[in-house]
Amino acid sequence: MSRNFKVGLFVTLAILTTxxxxxxxxxxxxxxxxxxxxTSFALLIxxxxxxxxxxxxxxxxxxxxxxxxxxxxxxxxxxxDKVKPGRYVIKPNSNNYIVIKKLISGNQDAVRLTxxxxxxxxxxxxxxxxxxxxxxxxxxxxxxxxxxxxxxxxDTLTIVSMFLPNTYDIYWTTGTEKFLDRMHSEYKKFxxxxxxxxxxxxxxxxxxxxxxxxxxxxxxxxxxxxxxKVAGLYINRLHAQMPxxxxxxxxxALQNFGIKRILxxxxxxxxxxxxxxxxxxxxxxxxxxxxxSLNAVLNYDKxxxxxxxxxxxxxxxxxxxxxxxxxxxxxxMYQAELNRLKIMK
Numbered sequence: 001m002s003r004n005f006k007v008g009l010f011v012t013l014a015i016l017t018t019x020x021x022x023x024x025x026x027x028x029x030x031x032x033x034x035x036x037x038x039t040s041f042a043l044l045i046x047x048x049x050x051x052x053x054x055x056x057x058x059x060x061x062x063x064x065x066x067x068x069x070x071x072x073x074x075x076x077x078x079x080x081d082k083v084k085p086g087r088y089v090i091k092p093n094s095n096n097y098i099v100i101k102k103l104i105s106g107n108q109d110a111v112r113l114t115x116x117x118x119x120x121x122x123x124x125x126x127x128x129x130x131x132x133x134x135x136x137x138x139x140x141x142x143x144x145x146x147x148x149x150x151x152x153x154x155d156t157l158t159i160v161s162m163f164l165p166n167t168y169d170i171y172w173t174t175g176t177e178k179f180l181d182r183m184h185s186e187y188k189k190f191x192x193x194x195x196x197x198x199x200x201x202x203x204x205x206x207x208x209x210x211x212x213x214x215x216x217x218x219x220x221x222x223x224x225x226x227x228x229k230v231a232g233l234y235i236n237r238l239h240a241q242m243p244x245x246x247x248x249x250x251x252x253a254l255q256n257f258g259i260k261r262i263l264x265x266x267x268x269x270x271x272x273x274x275x276x277x278x279x280x281x282x283x284x285x286x287x288x289x290x291x292x293s294l295n296a297v298l299n300y301d302k303x304x305x306x307x308x309x310x311x312x313x314x315x316x317x318x319x320x321x322x323x324x325x326x327x328x329x330x331x332x333m334y335q336a337e338l339n340r341l342k343i344m345k
Contacts (some may be wrong), residue, residue, distance in 0.1 A: 157284030161210030218248030
């Protein structure tokens with residue numbers, strides 16, 4: 001073998017080695033997913049999904065740039081046999097190796113769940129259900145199941161009191177039962193021995209606090225600073241065995257939350273939520289009460305007010321009264337303003 005041939009062979013091998021090394025480096029390290037995109041992509045892999053399912057999802061959302069390199073490395077790392085369910089966030093300009101290793105590890109990214117300003121159970125179901133693999137239908141079935149609700153010491157009307165508006169990190173693959181267990185755990189964390197004792201001093205259970213807090217919040221949603229005063233008024237009425245006469249409960253009974261002016265015939269609606277007719281609390285919350293409202297009830301303002309109506313200046317605050325005569329005067333001024341603005345219903 002001549003010297004020139006050896007040199008040529010060496011150079012050729014060197015070039016081939018460099019070429020293949022560079023190619024493998026590209027397969028492993030070159031950005032290949034979400035290339036040049038500004039946002040991350042959440043890949044959802046349901047239970048029982050196959051490698052083809054994963055590829056179809058990635059292709060549908062145009063996540064992969066070079067399909068050949070991705071599939072080559074996926075098979076090299078034996079990912080087709082190691083598909084794990086979960087939610088995996090793929091960041092912009094990710095490379096094949098990082099993504100495939102993440103998928104193989106099953107190290108999924110949690111859903112950051114935030115819920116607040118929720119009125120009806122159905123609103124809660126829609127807000128939460130589609131964020132997780134269990135879906136709306138399974139979530140609805142659970143919240144409407146007397147047996148499931150009993151597990152948490154609640155019923156189908158009071159179960160919404162277990163959901164405390166906040167931000168939670170929860171895995172997408174979490175089942176319905178485990179999700180409810182988590183919400184119940186957060187509920188129990190809030191209801192410390194001190195808070196339970198405060199509720200007992202008022203003459204209420206934690207569930208009853210939630211019901212009253214939901215009314216307080218509906219009555220005074222905008223002015224959080226007035227909620228303890230509103231709570232104090234309702235507690236005075238409860239202790240005096242007076243009907244709460246809370247307009248928000250009428251709107252709930254009518255399932256019409258756009259009413260600006262309650263009419264006399266609406267006050268006669270037959271419903272357990274009609275607090276003009278029924279003395280005491282309704283059978284369940286009329287919204288998912290937030291922490292401010294719960295604390296407003298537990299730390300209510302102590303005063304002698306038993307009447308209130310919206311202020312005539314339409315500021316969002318209320319005019320409070322200790323007697324019916326003063327209340328009628330306040331109510332007349334408010335109604336006169338509604339008349340002036342031609343707000344009749």
